[in-house]
Amino acid sequence: MPTVHSSFYKFVALDDPAAVAAGLRALGNGLLGSVLVAHEGLNGVLAGPDEALDAFERELTLDPRFAGMAFKRSACRTPPFARLAIHVKPEVVAVGVPYAPAVGTQRTPQEWRELIARDDVVVLDNRNSFEYRLGHFAGAVDPGVANFRDFPRYVAEHAAEWKAAGKEVAMYCTGGIRCEKTAAWMQGLGLTVHELRRRHPPILPGHARRRARLAGRVFRVRQPHRARYPPAADRHHGRRGLCRRARW
Structure with a gap:
């Protein structure tokens, strides 16, 4: 079955990143990759069959906090990941500055x-x-x-x-x-x-x-x-x- 890669992120305030991470693990059946969850949002790359990605993305975006999230997909010749890792981190991208929404950029x-x-x-x-x-x-x-x-x-x-x-x-x-x-x-x-x-x-x-x-x-x-x-x-x-x- 062909492997498909999906990347996604969204900056959104999350009061309980650990609970979000637990929910993502429950949705990750049949997928491999990495997702980072923090108080500022989430950032992930996953790979697997189209059907598994469809189910993951559909269930994730039913949560109003993640509604409208964009997913980028690409076809893979070989599986790019060896396991599924979902972690809670201080930042979803570790640049060391606080996130705030920019205006007019x-x-x-x-x-x-x-x-x-x-x-x-x-x-x-x-x-x-x-x-x-x-x-x-x-x-x-x-x-x-x-x-x-x-x-x-x-x-x-x-x-x-x-x-x-x-x-x-x-x-x-x-x-x-x-x-x-x-x-x-x-x-x-x-x-x-x-x-x-x-x-x-x-x-x-x-x-x-x-x-x-x-x-x-x-x-x-x-x-x-x-x-x-x-x-x-x-x-x-x-x-x-x-x-x-x-x-x-």
């Missing part, structure tokens, strides 16, 4: 294209350096992230410089969660922040596709740590060693 693909062409905008890649090397927007800055907490440290070190130069910040990340987690915190530093609209792949038709490197395959699906990378020809044409690109 989301930009449409057309707005993004115009934005990153401006001289008064710093384009920040809110991913790790490995992902940056595989593919990034032309002119994007690599903050040198090896650990998620490196990103806010880099921003804090450069915020005063950017403000003094009259620069605004446009950032993008893999699935939206790191941008969503840090946007309001960055606004709190006095920065004008823009995000490529969440849940939209940064690699777009036409002009924006030409502005990215290596067709931006890493924005859609990442491989597990132990995955054997596909040949170079496969990488450039967007195929995966384990999971095909998500269907947008």
